Amino acid sequence: MKPPQFSMLIPLVLAALFSFSLAALPHENFLHCLSLRSNDSSISRVIFTRTNSSYESVLEGRLWNLRFNTTDTPKPLVIVTPTQISHIQATIYCSRKHGLQTRTRSGGHDYEGLSFVSRVTFVVIDLVNFRSVDVDVENKVAWVQSGATLGELYYRIAEKSRTLSFPAAFVHTIGVGGHISGGGVGLLIRKYGTAGDNVVDAQFIDVKGRILDRKTMGEDLFWAIRGGGGGSFGIVLAWKLSLVPVPANVTVFSVTRTLEQNATQLLHRWQYIAPNLPDDVYPAVIVRSINSTQDGRKTVLAAFNSLFLGTIDELLPLMKQRFPELGLTRQNCTEMSFVEALILNNGIQNQPLEILLNTTARVPIASPAYKVKADFVKDPIPETGLNGLFSRLTDDAAAMTILVFVPYGGIMDRIPENATPFPHRAGNLYHIFYDVGWQEEDNIHSQRYLDWARRTYDYMTPFVSKSPRAAYINFRDLDIGSNNIGHTSYAQASIWGRKYFKNNFKKLARVKTMIDPENFFKHEQSIPPLY
Template identity: 60%
Template sequence: MKSPHFSLLPFLLVVLFSLSGTTLAHSHEDFLHCLSLRSAKSDSISRVIYTQNNSSYSSILDASIQNYRFATPATPKPSVIVTPRQTSHIQATIYCSKKYGLQIRIRSGGHDVEGLSYVSEVPFVILDLLNFRAVEVDTKNKVAWVESGATIGELYYRIAEKSKTLAFPAGVCHTVGVGGHFSGGGYGMLMRKYGLAADHVIDAHLIDVNGRIIDRKSMGEDLFWAIRGGGGNTFGIVLAWKVKLVSIPAVVTVFTVNRDLEQNATKIVHRWQYIAHKLPDDIFTDVTITKVNSSQEGKKTIQAAFKALFLGGVDKLIPLIQDRFPELGLVKENCIEMSWVESILYFGGVSTKSSDVLLDRDALPKQFFKLKSDYLKEPIPESGFEGIWRTFSEKEAEFSFMMMVAFGGKMDAIPETELPYPHRAGNLYQASYLVGWSKEENAESQKYISWIRRLYSYMATYVSKSPREAYYNYRDLDIGTNNNGYTSYAQASIWGRKDFKNNFNRLVHVKTVVDPENFFKNEQSIPPISPPLKKKRH
């Protein structure tokens, strides 16, 4: 005879799941009611709230998603999207999310490559800063205030609008949001001359877990240190950043030289590793490896595209490269003189020469993709590149690349403890790997992800070790994740030391002080050292 407990089990499960759904529904409604009560003007906040019943919900959710891998019907969706227009909306969202147990995911540009700014496995809301996008440039003092929801393209545009000899050292993908880019470090074409974007942040306005608006002075140097490379949404919500601008010549020079395997690409790439990081600081250079059509009909080959930006004219660049890197075979016809802002379009792969495109958040194609990163302290031997070429020859690598970005210059001069971003002196270059696929192939995405994991595994021999370093802005959940609930220091250290090396310990200390209950969290956010002690009930 069966135990009566077993016959009751299905009924109890139904009741439990029903109660769970009811609780979530009540929590959702209570959250919305709380927002209206907490806002100074309840009618104003109602215009920036989107629930799943709202006709604009899907378009608002999808608008900022850059990796369509996280825009499928199966992707977890937020209960609510809040697109604040004033700080009180943000403060209300923090308060009500805490009160009703909803996670906040903070989105500025949507380039979080693992979707952590807009996806969660637990009940959550998105706080989308797209309306916080003001940019104020002060050319006299060479500074700018830029809100977190602005793109780096919008920042570049406003600088170029006022000056041809001022710039800012950030990335080349102009649709990236300032909030995520700065808070993860932010490297770009001026890195060897001036360092990272985060190196040039001199103040910030942040809303902390208690809803206070604080600046550099009131937040203190530890927290100000942490948000410039340690992930701003780990410690609070950065509303705006004050940055110092840098000087550049009115005319810069760029070039692209393509070499495939039939043109001695292996030896040239191998040689590049010994030269690029030692070039003068005025030169930024990278190499992009792709699979292309061969000169032999119906066959494929590997191509290395050598690109560079020189802060000066072509007449100075040509003899410099011919002397230091004659293997490349650079000639004047490969080079183009242009303004700095035009070089952003050139490196960003934008066909138009009009800088107006920097204001277009939808100018670049959105894809299904997976991204990984490495740092190299020693050159890869030629035999090592042969193995890379074999991996790129596989059929899954049709839409893939490996990019090698030279370090050295200013990056060698800044201590790795200066900011949370630790990947400074000693690195020859950063390597990143990307594989993409079409919408029709998304059901088979695992085979492409398996391909990039094979490439990453192959590279282990040649890259940094103990830890194998990674770039925080190129999120990769393969290197380790937090739990949705309590995450131990040891567990978070698995991925944290790869992104931050020994700076991880200081970041944990700051987190423990400013957000001890770990309200601001995601799968790769800094945890406090331990969960807060709960009072015993008598």
């Protein structure tokens, strides 16, 4: 007769073994499914499991926010780096069959890591091998695959033309797919709108594995993928872009002022001037803390960094008339090509254009680990409000924080809110991007930085947009709301959805219901079906 305590252990051991077998089955069955479904032996070379020696390097190869590079960060069960469309189709099919979520990664700048982090068992489809760029200068269009970086896109355009470009972000390591999927704000926003505004076709794979273009997907889905956020509808393989004209030479200038040099008063005045400048001017401001050269105490520096689609001789009289308080001089200005201006905005100097092809080097202006938040401003913030914001930058937790003030107006005032899912058009003076950074080794203390970001965000409540307090999907922020691990209702998702998309959110949910009714493509802030 067995001792009572031993007999009690038997069901526990069996339960544990059964639980382990269930956990292992999806992994093995999924891989077996891939080998059968792809009809291509090469797929084995693009599958990386946790036991594969290259798994970590593949995962971290495009992991730009080192906040998610910790031992506690949930990691994918499998990473697939497809080289053929059939690999993607097989991964979607097998993930559905075996109940695994998929996340699609193009560049790895996802600010909340939703393209490569999940609390559930998941597979990453990394589009790193889908990165071709085909530029047609004569017709002023380009086909670019979603895994290409913006730097690769800009380089291939500049290779063929000095007077064409594309309106997107200036950080060259950002993935094309994620950027355009969220709308895409960049240096040419006041002249040509967002990146999504300048897409004319796309190649898309839906949940059934069908390959669709604009004609076969229909205008509603084509509308949704150009700003509705990645990971909700399917996988965009490639985008057909309308290239825009830029001068052979543009003018960049930078004027810096500390608080002691009336930076607050200048920025207060900037709010009235910047949105009303001609469309050819992109007058951004970057604010951060520095050590004072006088006594070593911290102060705040505002850098008025601007791009003008014209010459110095055209710019100087314009700024003297519109913004004389800035005191812009010829010595502050430099003429260069547009692509050189993009490189300069990355914080890179005296480097050849080939630096844009370097997809592994970190951008000097970016922190190793970071949390971001964003706000839209509709009415000028009073000087007292700006002073309160700037005083927070002298906190030790804000040592690596930058605030970016991005001007609106221009063509954005003339594009309807519902032209694409990106609704932040007329009525916005500018948006503020709060980039709160720290060193990777300080991840253990990350909560102090996150707390600073949230306190500062709370402080800004009276000064920014309301009902809803608007946010930008490419600056993802799970603080504003998230979906459940299981079912999430449209009403619950609307809490965060209306902040990103305002009245466009309901149409996005309708498109989701049409293209992916069972909600296969999902994550913590994906568009839910309309039920």
